Structures are given as C-alpha cells and as structure tokens.
Amino acid sequence: MFTGIVQTQAVVVDANNQGGVLRLALKVDQQYAEYLNIGASIAINGCCLTVVKFASTTEGDCVINFDVIDETLKLTNLGMLVVNDTVNFERSVTFGTELGGHIVSGHIHCMAEILSINHHQDNCKMQLALAKEWQKYVLYKGFVSVNGASLTVGEVDEQGFWLHLIPETLSITNLDNYREGDKLNIEVDQQTYTIINTVENYLSQQAK
Known part of the structure; x- marks a missing residue:
C-alpha cells in the first residue's frame, strides 16, 4: 500500500x-x-x-x-x-507513516494521454485523455493517482480530465518531463471504483 x-x-x-x-x-x-x-x-x-x-x-x-x-x-x-x-x-507505507495523499494500491488501471499542457505563472494546467470505460471513476475534486502522484481532479470533460499542478508537485515528481502525446499511468481512487461497481451491479441485478 x-x-x-x-x-x-x-x-x-x-x-x-x-x-x-x-x-x-x-x-x-x-x-x-x-x-x-x-x-x-x-x-x-x-x-x-x-x-x-x-x-x-x-x-x-x-x-x-x-x-x-x-x-x-x-x-x-x-x-x-x-x-x-x-x-x-x-x-510502501509503514506503521506511523503520515497519510498525506490517499490510499494507493500500486495497481495501474490504464494510461492517459496528455492532450495539452499550459504553463501560466507558477501553475501548470494539464489535460489528459482517458478511455471511456474509466471516465466514470474520475470525479471533479476527486482523487486520482497519476504516475504514482496523488492528485485532485481539477475539471472533467468528454475526453477525460484536467490537472492543476503547483510548483512543488512539478519539482518533486517527473510530471514536468512529459509532453503532449506522452502517456501517464493512472490508478483511479479505489473507494470510488468499488462504490460505482457495487451500485451498477446492484442495479443490474434489480433490472433482471
């Protein structure tokens, strides 16, 4: 973990x-x-x-x-x-580790392609394209792990989602090394994944 x-x-x-x-x-x-x-x-x-x-x-x-x-x-x-x-x-996490991000399993679900990168003053706005089947698990202001970094979703759109990256994130991680067309590892939030799948399975059973 x-x-x-x-x-x-x-x-x-x-x-x-x-x-x-x-x-x-x-x-x-x-x-x-x-x-x-x-x-x-x-x-x-x-x-x-x-x-x-x-x-x-x-x-x-x-x-x-x-x-x-x-x-x-x-x-x-x-x-x-x-x-x-x-x-x-x-x-990996040990007892006593400060949980400053969110629980991440290290099991990558998919990759997302960088569509655009916009640098403005001290901030960076990055747009990522996500396969349709994974978009439902990425929610506005929800958690997502991008190349292992716990990040908050800034916006969602029909293609995927946006990230707003502060200078500290860019300096600690390798996200600033990537360019448009490159692909990043994505792990969606496990709680969101579990809840959505549970509800969908329940509704599917009720419809039978």
Missing part, C-alpha cells in the same frame, strides 16, 4: 527487455534505500514493483533492480523507459 506522496525521482541506469520481461535498474540516493529488503514493494511511476536485487555504489547511491512482466508492460508506461529517464519513487 502507498500514499501517492512521491518521495523522490530515481534515474534509469538500465532497461533491458529479455524474453518479454523488462530488467529494470534504478539509481536512487541511499537515504531512500534504508532498511530495504529483497521482495520489498516500491511504487515506480505508481506501479507496485518487487525488489529483486540492490547494491550500494561508491557515490553514495543505491541501484535497485526490478523485473517487470509483460502484463505490467501492457498496462503501464514502464516499457517506454530508456537510460537516464527519471521515474517517480515511493516506498
């Missing part, structure tokens, strides 16, 4: 696809790898991945390795990563 509060950005040092499995190696400052264990879960661009190997470097960093399978590659933007790209990085 995660909070959607991105802790830092990690740098891709290797992204090698072998037989449908992406061998992904990321470099991060050592402080973000404290008490790390093999098998630990880390959200990378919002996708929950399992640590398969890690090692400290002489420069004070830690290189963490993950295996990303084909199903994950189909649903996320991880397969588009190349060396020197940056990814959003969040360790």
